[in-house]
Amino acid sequence: MTHTHSTELDALVGGARHRLDTLRETHERLDRIRFRVTSPDNLVTVVADGSGAMVELELAENLGSVTARVLASTITCVAAEAAAGALDHRESILQSLQASFTDS
Template sequence: MTTDHRAQVDELLADYRRSRDQLASVQRDLARISGSATSPDGAVTAVVDAKGALTDLELADGAYRLRPAQLAELIVRTAREAVARAAEDAYRTLSPVLPAGTDPEALLRGTADLRPDEIGAEGVRPPGPAHRRAPVDDEDFEQRDWLDADAAGIPSPGPTARRTR
């Protein structure tokens, strides 16, 4: 009977080692995941890792022609698209190793099988600015197209003008 127990222990240890190897492989695969998205106008390209952290941001020259609020909104939208793409890859990576019926999206969100109403997340908006900017006001210097100062009627500094801090 001792031999039977020893065989069972050996089999359990072998299963455990296989599971750890599989977990390590999945972790390596997840670490390599990144999502990338480019805005429709090509002005912004965002790259995120598997957890959705921004790892690269490229702004084409045309991006600087946008007003600050418009550029910020375009960056956020583009980054969200990159996050969605990375999440899809993460779901595909996790699906084969999860028990049948497990939702990889819920697992990555950290909510398992809890519904939004069970965790109090119904109606919760994603983090963002506490307020939205008012519609563009051409009298507001912050909202002017600063690259086209001549067209906006903003006097340019003369050759001897200096910037002070």
């Protein structure tokens, strides 16, 4: 194998390793996504993961001041906001990944 072919092969392998490292890093960043939202009245806090799923729900101790219907509505609204925020963050990470592959 000539020196030129060896250099080309080294560059190809280096590029593949770089892309693999970038994919691993992106996967880890996606796994770490946690988006927390608290209701304006501080009664409900929801944490969503990178898929938009609720992974944590915190309720204040003084819930006696709200009806079940209001509480359910608050949980739903806060969960939707947390999911949207988490998915926006995920989209940003994926766009960054796509840009890194387009640039290289």
